[in-house]
Amino acid sequence: MAIATAILVAAPVLSIVSLALQPAGDVWHDLINYVLPAALLDTALLLAGVGALTLLIGAGTAWVMSRHDFPGRGMLLWLMPLPLAIPTYLAAYVYADLFEPLGLMHRTLAIWLPLGDALGHLPNVRSLPGAIFVIGLVLYPYVYLAARATFQVQSAEFAEAAKTLGAGRWTIFWRVSLPMARPALAVGVALVALETLNDIGASEYLGIRTLTVSIFTTWLNRGSLAGAAQLACLMLAIVAGLIAMERYGRRNANIAFSAESPHVRQRTPLSGARAWIAFAVCALPVLIGFVVPLSYLAHQALGRGLLTNFDPLLWRHTFHSFAFAALATLLALMLALATTIAHRFRPDPLRYLAMSVAQTGYALPGLVIALGLLTPVLAVDNAMSVVAAWIGRSQPGLILVGSGMAVVIAYTIRFLAVPVGMIKAGFDSIPRDYDESARTVGAGQAVMLRQIYLPLLRPAMLGAVIVMFVDCLKELPATLLLRPLNVETLSTSIYQFASRGNFEDGALAALLIVAASIGPVAWLTRFSDVPSGPA
Amino acid sequence: MINLRVLAASAAVLSLTLSFVSEAAANGEVNVYTYRETKLIQPLFDAFSKDTGIKVNVVSASSGLEQRMKAEGANSPADVLLTVDIGRIDEAVQAGVTQPIKSEAVDKVVPAQYRDPDGQWAGISMRARVIYASKDRVKQDKITYEELADPKWKGKICIRSGQHIYNNALFAAYTAKYGEAKAEEWLRGVKANLAQKPSGGDREAARDVAAGKCDIGIGNTYYWALMMNNDPDKKPWAEATRVILPTFEGGGTHVNLSGVLLAKHAPNKANGIKLIEWLVSEQAQQMYADQNYEYPVRAGVAINSTIAGYGKLGPDPLPIAKIAANRKAAASLVDKVGFDN
Numbered sequence: 001m002a003i004a005t006a007i008l009v010a011a012p013v014l015s016i017v018s019l020a021l022q023p024a025g026d027v028w029h030d031l032i033n034y035v036l037p038a039a040l041l042d043t044a045l046l047l048a049g050v051g052a053l054t055l056l057i058g059a060g061t062a063w064v065m066s067r068h069d070f071p072g073r074g075m076l077l078w079l080m081p082l083p084l085a086i087p088t089y090l091a092a093y094v095y096a097d098l099f100e101p102l103g104l105m106h107r108t109l110a111i112w113l114p115l116g117d118a119l120g121h122l123p124n125v126r127s128l129p130g131a132i133f134v135i136g137l138v139l140y141p142y143v144y145l146a147a148r149a150t151f152q153v154q155s156a157e158f159a160e161a162a163k164t165l166g167a168g169r170w171t172i173f174w175r176v177s178l179p180m181a182r183p184a185l186a187v188g189v190a191l192v193a194l195e196t197l198n199d200i201g202a203s204e205y206l207g208i209r210t211l212t213v214s215i216f217t218t219w220l221n222r223g224s225l226a227g228a229a230q231l232a233c234l235m236l237a238i239v240a241g242l243i244a245m246e247r248y249g250r251r252n253a254n255i256a257f258s259a260e261s262p263h264v265r266q267r268t269p270l271s272g273a274r275a276w277i278a279f280a281v282c283a284l285p286v287l288i289g290f291v292v293p294l295s296y297l298a299h300q301a302l303g304r305g306l307l308t309n310f311d312p313l314l315w316r317h318t319f320h321s322f323a324f325a326a327l328a329t330l331l332a333l334m335l336a337l338a339t340t341i342a343h344r345f346r347p348d349p350l351r352y353l354a355m356s357v358a359q360t361g362y363a364l365p366g367l368v369i370a371l372g373l374l375t376p377v378l379a380v381d382n383a384m385s386v387v388a389a390w391i392g393r394s395q396p397g398l399i400l401v402g403s404g405m406a407v408v409i410a411y412t413i414r415f416l417a418v419p420v421g422m423i424k425a426g427f428d429s430i431p432r433d434y435d436e437s438a439r440t441v442g443a444g445q446a447v448m449l450r451q452i453y454l455p456l457l458r459p460a461m462l463g464a465v466i467v468m469f470v471d472c473l474k475e476l477p478a479t480l481l482l483r484p485l486n487v488e489t490l491s492t493s494i495y496q497f498a499s500r501g502n503f504e505d506g507a508l509a510a511l512l513i514v515a516a517s518i519g520p521v522a523w524l525t526r527f528s529d530v531p532s533g534p535a
Numbered sequence: 536m537i538n539l540r541v542l543a544a545s546a547a548v549l550s551l552t553l554s555f556v557s558e559a560a561a562n563g564e565v566n567v568y569t570y571r572e573t574k575l576i577q578p579l580f581d582a583f584s585k586d587t588g589i590k591v592n593v594v595s596a597s598s599g600l601e602q603r604m605k606a607e608g609a610n611s612p613a614d615v616l617l618t619v620d621i622g623r624i625d626e627a628v629q630a631g632v633t634q635p636i637k638s639e640a641v642d643k644v645v646p647a648q649y650r651d652p653d654g655q656w657a658g659i660s661m662r663a664r665v666i667y668a669s670k671d672r673v674k675q676d677k678i679t680y681e682e683l684a685d686p687k688w689k690g691k692i693c694i695r696s697g698q699h700i701y702n703n704a705l706f707a708a709y710t711a712k713y714g715e716a717k718a719e720e721w722l723r724g725v726k727a728n729l730a731q732k733p734s735g736g737d738r739e740a741a742r743d744v745a746a747g748k749c750d751i752g753i754g755n756t757y758y759w760a761l762m763m764n765n766d767p768d769k770k771p772w773a774e775a776t777r778v779i780l781p782t783f784e785g786g787g788t789h790v791n792l793s794g795v796l797l798a799k800h801a802p803n804k805a806n807g808i809k810l811i812e813w814l815v816s817e818q819a820q821q822m823y824a825d826q827n828y829e830y831p832v833r834a835g836v837a838i839n840s841t842i843a844g845y846g847k848l849g850p851d852p853l854p855i856a857k858i859a860a861n862r863k864a865a866a867s868l869v870d871k872v873g874f875d876n
Contacts, residue, residue, distance in 0.1 A: 034870035100739070101746030102772070115747050126734045207696075207734040209875065217698065220598045222866070223626055374606045385610050402612065481599060485566055485592045485612055499597040500572055501736040504768070 002342035003350070005335045006357035009413050012372025013236065013364065019229035019375065027218060027227035039214040043238075045128055046135075046203070046210060047193050053136035054192045058143025059185055061282045063173060066151040069267045070275035076282045078522055081141040083289030085517035087474040089201025089495065090510050091138045092131070093503040094293040096205060099125045131206045137289040139195055141521075143188035150184040151177060193242055197235070198365040200477050201495060211235050212365055216477075219371070232368045239363045294514060300507035307508065313488075318512055321489040324404060324479075325472035328411035329465055335412070336419035336464065341453070344427050344435075345445055355420060362417035369410050370478035377406045377482075402484050410478040415471045419464035426460030427453070466520040473513055564590045565806040568600045569617040571793065575827050576617065582822065583813050589806050604632040604798060613798040614807035617659075622700040622707075624656045624794040625859035633796040640812045648854065649792060649832050658792035658855075659814045660829035663848055664705050665788070667741045667752040667759060667776040678751075678781045680709065680789065684724025692728045693740045693749040697874035698866060701737070701755060704858055705789050706865035711857040712783065715864055722872045733875050738762060738769060745775035752776070755791075760828035760841040778845045787851030793829070 061080060065073065083091075099105050099122055109118035124130055158180065162172050178185075203210045209217075211231065219228035270278050301307060339358050343351045361369070381400050400406045430453065438448045476491045483492060490509045497506035569576060573595045580591040592612075594600070601623070604611050616633070618624050627633055628651070635654035642650070649658035666678055683692060695702065710718040730749035735742075740752025741762065762773040780788050795814055801807045813819055820831040824839050830848065831838070869875065 030867050030870050034867075034873070038873075038876060100735075101743050101748050106746065119746055119748060124731075126732070207732060207875075216598075219602060222863075223602070223630060225602065374603075378606050378608065378610075382608060382610055401607065480596065481603065483594070485594050487594075496573070496595060496597065501738045 001335075001338040002354040002358075005339050005416070006354040008335075008409075009358050009361050009416060011376050012369045012413060013360075014372075015375045016229050016232050016236070016368060016372040019226055019371075020233045022226040022229075024224050024227035024230055027222050027224045028230075030222075031214075031218065031227065031231070035209075035214055035218075039209055039211050042128065042208050043197070043210045043212075046131060046208060047196055049128070049132035050136045050139065050196045051189050051193055053132060054140040054143045055185060055189055057136070057140040057285050058188060059147045059178070059181070061140075061285060062144050062147035062151055063177065064278050064281055066148050067267055068270050068278055070270040070278045072279045072283075076279070076286070079286045079290070080144055080282060081521050082286060082518065083138040084141045085470070085514050085521045086138045086290060086293050087201075087476070087491070087513065088135050088138055088195070088199045089205065089476060089498070090297075090514070091134045091289070091293055092125075092202035092205045093494075093498050093510075094296045095130070095134050096125050097503065098292075098296065099123060099130075126205075126207045128208060131203060131208045134206070135196055135199065135202055137285060138293075139192045140285055140289065142191040142195070143185060146184040146188035146191075147181055150181045190242060194239065194363055197239065197242075198367075198477075200365075200367060201498070205498060211238070212367060215367060215371075225371070228371060232365075232371060235365065235368065239365075243363060294511075297507045297511050297514065300504045301511055304504060304507065311508075314490075314493075314509060314512070317488050317490050317493050317509060320404070320483075320487050321473055321491070321513075322516075324407050324411065324489060325469050328408045328415070328472050329468045331408065331412045332416045332419050332468055333461065333465060335416060336423050337461075339420060340423045340427055341449065343424075344453075355424065358420050359417040361413045361415065364414065365477070366410070366414055366475055366479075367477035367481075369414050370481040373406060373410055373413075373478075373482065377401060377409065401482065404484050404487060406482040406484075407479055410482055411472045411475060414475070414478065415468045418468045418471065419461070422460045422464040422467075423457060426457045430456050466523055470517045470520045473516055563588060563806070564592060565803050565810050566592045566612045566614045567594070567617060567810070568604065568613045568615070568798075569593060569595050570597065570600065570619045570623055571595070571617050578826060579814070579819055579822055582818065583810060586813065586818075587809060589809065591810070601627040601630045601632050605630045609800050611798060611800050612802060614801040614803045615810055616796045616798060617793070618796070619793050620700040620704060620791055621794070621855050621858055622704050622862050624792070624796065625862060627796050628655045632799050634799045634801070636795075636797045636808065636811055638808055638812055641815055644815045644833050646832065646834070651856075656794045656796045657811065657815070658794050658832050660793045660820075660823040660827065661790050661832055661850070662755045662757055662793070662829050663780060663788045663790045663850070664701060664753065665756055665759075665845070666779040666781050667744055667754055667773075668779050669744050669750045670775060670777055672750045676779065678779050679784050680705070680781050681721065681784050683728065683753075684721045686724075686728070688728040688751070690728065690730050691750040692725065693730055693743040693752040694725075694733050695736055695740065695753075696733045697722075697869035701791065702753075703862055703865055703869075704791050706869065707858045707861035708783075708789050708851065708853055710861040710865050710868070711853060712785070715868065718865070719868050719872060722868055722874060726872055726874050738772065741772040741776050742769070745772045756830075756842060756845065757828035760839065763841060764828075780846050780848060782849070783851060787849055787853070790830075790848070790850040792832075792855065 065076065065080065097103055101119055101122075106115075106118055106122055109121055112118075113121070125134065158176050159172050162176050167175065197210075197212065199210075200212050200216060204213050204216070212235070215228050215231045215235065218224055218231055335358070339351075339355045343355045364372075377400050381402075384399050400409070434452055435448065438452060443451070474491060476495055479489055479492050480495065483489065488496070490513050494503070494506035494509050494513075497503050567580070573593065576593075576595075580593070583589065584591055594613075600613075600616060604613050604616070604627075607613070611632075613632075616627055618627065633655050636657055637654060641657050642654075645657050645659075649661070650656065668678075682688070697703070697706065706718065706722065709721060713721070730743070737752075737754030737758040740754045741759065743749050744752045756778070759773050759776070759778050762769040782788055795811050797804070797807050797811065815833055817833065817836065820833040820836040823829045824831045824836055824842075828839050828842050830842070
């Protein structure tokens with residue numbers, strides 16, 4: 001089962017590689033001369049920019065939040081991660097709308113200035129800096145959550161030692177806290193980089209021709225699947241490089257936390273101007289990354305009468321979204337349990353490898369998975385219809401694609417890393433002594449599973465289910481390519497509106513995605529605050 | 536207590552619900568893959584269903600449908616592909632996912648220059664690529680496509696991505712007329728005249744003129760009418776501009792077709808042909824003209840008054856096949872001159 005899971009995840013990659021081995025005709029001349037230089041540069045700048053911005057916001061706010069107390073902190077604790085509920089493409093549509101000519105900002109400025117002059121004062125969202133800003137402000141929570149988790153458990157001893165040496169608060173932050181948090185920050189930024197690389201909706205809309213967008217256009221405009229697959233391989237190489245860099249960065253970063261209950265540092269209470277500054281620093285990213293997009297969507301939905309003239313089709317889109325997401329989440333949960341349990345009972349290299357492979361899906365952009373799945377999924381479909389014809393059934397058509405199972409498989413592969421990672425972490429926190437004790441009283445594996453592991457793993461599983469479900473709701477590129485007849489999900493219907501210049505008509509569907517994601521994201525934050533002093 | 540069996544059972548139940556959602560096609564259905572906006576095309580499908588009792592199933596997308604049909608192969612559920620542009624029509628034919636439409640009714644109604652000699656596709660409506668000119672800042676009433684490269688327009692033109700199929704067809708037409716070297720020179724000239732990096736869609740071209748960013752925008756005929764008549768939010772964009780029908784120096788406005796193709800492995804072929812024949816019927820053609828603001832391909836159908844207000848359209852006589860043949864060259868030139876950068 002564990003091995004089968006690994007094969008399932010590896011299938012699209014192998015399929016992409018085999019596609020890439022076919023001759024791509026004459027596309028490469030153009031790609032190398034005119035497309036790739038710009039695409040690689042844009043991609044590199046976008047990744048560097050978004051990485052730096054999320055690092056700055058995420059680490060800064062995390063430090064303020066975990067080391068200080070100020071009025072409003074309790075509320076911010078809930079609000080800080082919420083931009084995760086806004087898909088990158090939605091943030092792009094909203095900010096483009098706000099800052100475009102004749103948009104809200106322009107019309108506001110035009111109250112004081114002539115129309116043409118006011119235009120000169122508007123930042124251009126459809127630009128690389130614009131894209132960095134928009135994407136960075138919805139992805140910073142990845143870094144924030146990782147950073148806060150470590151800032152909280154960092155043992156106070158180091159800081160106190162530094163204090164006795166006469167270091168001030170800033171020195172301690174720069175010389176002690178930050179370096180110690182480096183591994184966590186690296187993980188957060190790596191996640192951000194992968195999400196950025198995976199994005200297609202936002203960059204395409206903002207006119208940034210990243211590598212992902214180039215894969216899409218190579219396939220669709222030049223009709224070259226082989227060329228697109230070759231680009232996808234290049235992209236996978238970049239992803240592998242990113243991951244290797246992240247690992248390398250962490251190589252000697254095993255900072256020993258004193259296992260004897262790290263006595264968590266008291267938060268410094270702030271008052272007066274300092275409290276205000278702390279509040280503002282943390283509130284601003286939430287405002288830009290969550291409150292503004294949400295308000296704008298609500299405003300559009302109400303203003304266009306989308307609520308009063310509720311489009312009944314939306315219920316169907318919602319149902320499809322939820323059904324695909326729920327099914328994929330269940331599937332992934334089962335596969336994740338299978339691989340992690342196998343590794344727990346028989347931790348041999350092969351099973352460890354299977355578990356690692358099962359986690360690679362997260363590093364694969366949805367578009368690459370979708371392209372890679374096309375061939376094997378349709379091969380299975382066509383084989384099934386041959387069998388069906390042979391046993392005398394009428395043509396069943398394409399079972400996997402026709403039923404939406406292709407979408408579910410894509411989600412499962414893409415997000416399997418979430419439950420595998422979380423459940424593995426859960427297993428790691430269950431001491432091996434339990435297994436030993438259980439064995440001495442003659443408990444078999446099934447009993448151990450039922451009586452020990454599953455109850456202890458419940459929080460990990462619940463967390464995994466929630467994160468994965470939301471990830472599926474937001475997914476765009478794979479859904480777009482693999483959905484069956486008459487099926488739109490919330491995300492594809494928004495994309496359809498947006499790509500035809502009528503994004504506002506999708507405002508209600510967008511609100512539904514955001515609303516569905518808020519609960520889970522808020523739920524995640526319950527576990528992230530270590531009680532200390534007056535919380 | 537989480538029970539694996541319960542998990543497995545619920546997964547099975549969910550799978551079943553999904554398979555009910557997408558019932559396999561029975562009799563009396565037709566499956567359409569479409570690039571047309573669902574909103575624009577749905578009224579036509581509803582009328583067709585009312586007329587014939589045939590249920591229409593739709594997948595709408597903004598890209599990749601012919602590639603998907605190719606991947607689906609012999610089991611593809613698609614019967615009919617509706618496209619928005621000769622470029623898309625050509626892509627589908629090149630991908631080998633179509634079969635000839637054998638229909639006397641279609642051959643009789645659609646003029647020969649608007650269908651494929653081998654019957655691989657038929658045009659069902661026509662649009663022109665035109666100029667949205669600022670009412671305040673543009674005085675001339677006539678304009679040529681060649682002129683768009685004239686330095687007098689420096690910093691005054693707004694246009695969407697050069698790789699978008701609407702522009703690709705226009706640039707391919709230019710390439711077909713003048714050859715690649717001349718077309719490259721012209722594209723460099725147009726690029727030098729752009730007020731901003733190509734972005735957005737055709738509606739945004741009108742918006743940016745209205746906002747004072749540029750003096751002329753380039754867009755399709757029906758977008759302007761849609762903004763004027765159907766979208767109160769965007770009406771001011773149309774009101775700030777007027778439509779000029781540009782021509783090539785040899786005469787003729789660049790037109791493009793929305794077309795229909797019959798899928799190679801159509802499981803409901805008869806219904807597919809019925810739908811195609813219905814789309815060129817008097818009723819459907821009138822709907823295209825009135826609701827979608829397009830030029831009908833069928834003679835004797837009245838053009839919508841907003842569209843008629845642009846002036847008399849004299850379509851460029853360049854054969855559509857010539858445009859299709861130059862698409863790749865045009866796309867390559869766009870990359871070469873860095874049109875979108």
